[in-house]
Amino acid sequence: MVHMWRERRRKLIGLQKSRNIAKLAKFGFFGIVVIFVIAVIALPLMAFTLPSPDKVVRREGFSTKILDRNGKPLYDIFENERRTPIKINDVPLYLKQATIAIEDKNFYKHQGFDILGTIRGLSRVFTRGYAQGGSTLTQQLVKNVLLTSERSVWRKVKEFILSVQIERKYSKDEILQMYLNEAPYGGNARGVETASEIYFGKSSKDLNLLESAILAGFPQSPSRYSPYSSTPKAYIDRTTDVLRRMREDGFITKDQEQASLGELPDVKFQTKGSSFKAPHFVQYVQKILEDRYGEKVVEQGGLKVTTTLDLELQEKAQAIVADEISKVEKQRITNGGVVVVDPQTGEILSMVGSKRFDDPDYDGQVNVTLSLRQPGSSFKPFTYLTAFKEGYTPSTMIMDVATTFPGGEGQPDYNPVNYDGKYRGPIQLRYALGNSINVPAVKLIALVGIKDVLETAYNMGLNSLPPTNETLKRVGLSLTLGGGEVRLLELTTSYSAFFNGGYRVDPIAILKVEDSNGKLLEEVKTKKGKQVITSEQAFLISNILSDNEARREVFGINSLLNIPGRQMAVKTGTTNDKRDNWTIGGTQQRAVGVWVGNNDNSPMLNVASGVSGASPIWRRVIIESLSGFDPTGFEPPDGIQTVEVDSFSGKLAHDSFSSRSEFFDKSNVPSGDDIHVKLKICKNEEKLATPSDVAGNNYDEKEYYKIVEEDPVSTDGKNRWQEAILNWINGAGDDRYRPPTEYCGTANPLSVEWQNPKDRETVSNTFNIKVKAVSTSEILLIEIFADGVKVRSFDSLPYEGEISLNDGVHKLQVKGRDKDNHETEHTITIGVNVPWDSSPTPTP
Structure with a gap:
């Protein structure tokens, strides 16, 4: 009975197996039919609708690379993804090996797909609900460039087809090059060259073994392995895996692996965002490029732009600004900017737009070198230059006394005061400019005319103050004290004409532009600018601004403006409400402009020109910028001659009065002296000797000052300049200012x-x-x-x-x-x- 039961059970099981085999055979048959249909009909149809494999070769979408003058990277401009291509021959061997070891060890053996990897990926459909894993480098390239990141069986099929087509069309090295240029490395970084610049601040061709292993591990999950992510140490385990795989595949030895693992915890990455060098300057360049080539070309055209910037100097200047501003923040000085240019060419060597670009507390991203601000007394040289053009000289004497000027239609009278509240009486223009005395500067612009001064400044490059009727309506005599708004960049390049012999230079930021194929699109050729002032006029201004004795009274002999061993022409400026403080100056080799203040235009608490504020920054930056240059001076051109002049009047020296040496344009040398005079006085009274007394030798000679000024801006016939002079003389204790005007009464005056x-x-x-x-x-x-x-x-x-x-x-x-x-x-x-x-x- 038991035996019969067992026999029957055996037959039933056999029958069931036969039925199962039949079912499997049936499914197998249908599977073969499906595969056949897919292979013969569906795949060709799908391939017909797929992107062309030729599109895997990227011809656009490359970042525009901004470089400094020495080829050091400043920034990449891009639309959505930052991408810089590199040739496979420039990729270090370790980086190739690390990528292959961790991503696709059979890369040089397969034909675009790995059977075992594909089966492993498809099996996930039945366990996870989506397909992933097992992709070769070729498949990843297809996914990154030609397909979306959708996870599905059909995307895997498309990926398979395109991978096979690409493998047939391109060599392995070409595929590896395209992969390395397209792989994601974190954030918007695409391609290993960009990743190397972002994380290590160098080209990928300079990567060592450890750095290569680190980057090779990123593409699998860049948002996790990037040191800038929320898991900043995850790259360590990943790099450990990469090094192990490299050793297992015979690319490195055990000793190399251990040495790299020992260095791994101490790897130094660049600070996040530090790949954005000289940000204000880069934005300035980007605007120029977009105006010339259009936004799309700049963001996707892969331009290579060599700029004028000296990155080493830029970084020093940036650090100096941050350091010096930190010292004076208690004085309510929160920001500063610097421009360094070559006064011979106008090339911008440094542009520091704020003390820190990424600080939101004071609008750090605002580029103060391009902001309109009042220049204070740093505008005065344009007034003095205009005066020299119109016949005045460095020895012209003018009276520094409290003077009232008409304020214009509907405006109150204008009463300028000097920085220190003092009035010096007679002062020659050399010392008035050197010591930055205000009243003489206002008198001088009244004498030569506001429009003439505007034309002088505009011709030298100060484009923010054109000599138009509109400008004339909004500026007055206070223009000479900085009553108009200018930009630091323009002001600094305008000063260049003082340093280069009188030639205008406009700011230059770009030296060369190449397209993605290396074709030269533009290149700056150095050439002389237009001569806008004579070499003699340029020399007179630069000589005064470099005369430490001329500014001694106000600034002292050892101010920050005086740099032993260097002849520096430099001018400071401070607005009367202490909202802006400037120092502009330089040599034939470098011009440096500095501004300090507050972006919100609030006043500074305390600032002293030549001591604090802009001057310490200027001094440190100009010294850095001249490093490596031999000292030079401002040599007088052929049209300059030296003449002995009266120390008081500035006229030709005479009568053994105190005199000094002065430079003059040969076409404009002073003549006889009608100010500092010897008068013939009656022997017995302080009156003028009559001609008969003189003829009879009945007189004495005495020294006097005869000072008369006309008021060129009077609107009612009153000579307020002379009134002010007489008021000053009345308070002076020197009788020489009171020459007699009457003759002795006893003799015939004829x-x-x-x-x-x-x-x-x-x-x-x-x-x-x-x-x-x-x-x-x-x-x-x-x-x-x-x-x-x-x-x-x-x-x-x-x-x-x-x-x-x-x-x-x-x-x-x-x-x-x-x-x-x-x-x-x-x-x-x-x-x-x-x-x-x-x-x-x-x-x-």
Whole structure:
């Protein structure tokens, strides 16, 4: 019974197995049919609708690379993904091996797909609900470039088809190159060259073994393995796996693996965002490029842009600004900017737009070198230059006294004050500019005209203040003290004309632009700019601004503006409300401009030009920028000559008065002195000696200052300049400022004397006569008599002419009369062809 049961069970099981085999055979048959249909019909149809494998070769979408003048990367400009291509020959061997070891060890053996990997990936459909894993480098390339990141069986099929097509069309090295240029490495970084620059600050061709292993591990899960992610140490385990696989595949030795693992915990990555070098300058360049080539080309065209920037100098300048601003933040100075240019070419070598670009507390991303701010006294050189163009000289004397100027229609009177509240009286332009005295600067712009000054500044490159009617409506005499708004970049390049002999230079930021294929699109050729001022005028300004003695009174002999061993032309500026503080200066080799203040335009608490604020930054930056340059000076051009001038009046030296040496344009040398004078004074009273007293040698000589200024801006006929001078003189204790104007009352104020011929002189029959006549009032008539007979008369200068007399001795008499009816005469004896004292021969 038991035996029969077992036999029956065995037959039932056998029958069931036969039925199962039949079912499997049936499914197998249908599977073969399905595979056949897919292979013969579906796959070709699908392939027909797939992207062309040719599109795997990227021809656009490359980042525009911004480089400094020495080829150091500053930034990549891109639309969505930052991508910089690299040739496979430039990829280090370790990086190739690390990528293959961790991602696709059979890369050089398969035909685009790995059977076991594909089966492993498809099996996930039935366990996880989606397909993943097992992708070769070729498949990953297809996914990154041609397909979406969708996880499905059909995407795997598409990926398979395209991978096979790509493997047939391209070599393994070409595929590996495309993969390395397309793989994701974290954030918007695409390609190993970009990743190397972002994480290590170098080109991928310079990566070592450990750095190569680290980057090779990123593409599997860049959002996890990037040191900038929320799991900043996850790369360590991943890199450990990469090194192990490299050793297992025979790419490195055990010793190399262990050495790299020992270094792994101490790897230094760049600070996040540090790959954005010189951000304000890069944004400035980007705007220029977009204007020239369009936004799309800049973001996707793969341009290579070599700029003028010196990254090493830039980073030093940036650090100096941050350091110096931190020292004065208690003085409510929170920000600063720097520009360094080559004054010969206008090339921008450094542009620091704020103390820190990524600080939101004070709008750090605002580029203050391009912001409109009031320049204070740093504008004054343009006024003085205009004056030199119009005939004034460095020794021209002007009165620094409290003076009232008309404020314009509907405006109150303008009463400028000096920085220190003092008034110095007589001051020559060299010392007025050197010490940055305000009142003389206002007088000077009144004398030469606001429009003329605007034209001078505009021609030199100060484009923010064009000499238009609109500008003239909004600026006045205070323009010379910085009453108009300018940009630091423009102001610095405008100063370059002072340093380079008078040539305008415009700011240059780009040296060369190449397209993604290396074709040269543009290249700057160095050339001389337009000469906008003469070399003599440029020299006079630079010489004054570099004269440490000329600024000694206000700045002292050892200010931050004085750099021993270097001749620096430099000017400071501070607005009267202390919202802006500037220092602009340099040499023939470098020009440096600095601004400090607050982006919100709030006033600084305390700042002293030449001591704090912009000056410490300027000093440190100019020293750095001139490192490696031999000291140079501002040599006088051929049109300059040196002349001794009176220390008080600035006119030609005379009468053994104190004098000094001054530079002049040869076409504009001062003449005689009508300011610092010696006057002939009556012996017994402090009045002018009359001509008769002078003729009789009855006088003394005394030193006086005769100061007269006309008011060129008076609107009511009043000479407020002279009124101010007289007010100042009344408070001065020096009597030399009070020369006498009246003559002594006892003698005749009219005097005449013979200059030719002289008394007792022998002349020919026809001879020239010349008379000198002086009076305290207008002379109306001069008459000439010979032996009592009138032979000539004159009613105006010159009192000279020709007369004829017979041989013999004659009496010549000159008579004069002035407007006040004073009369006088002078008689001499002469001989015509005979001695003056000969006697007539007696008649027999």
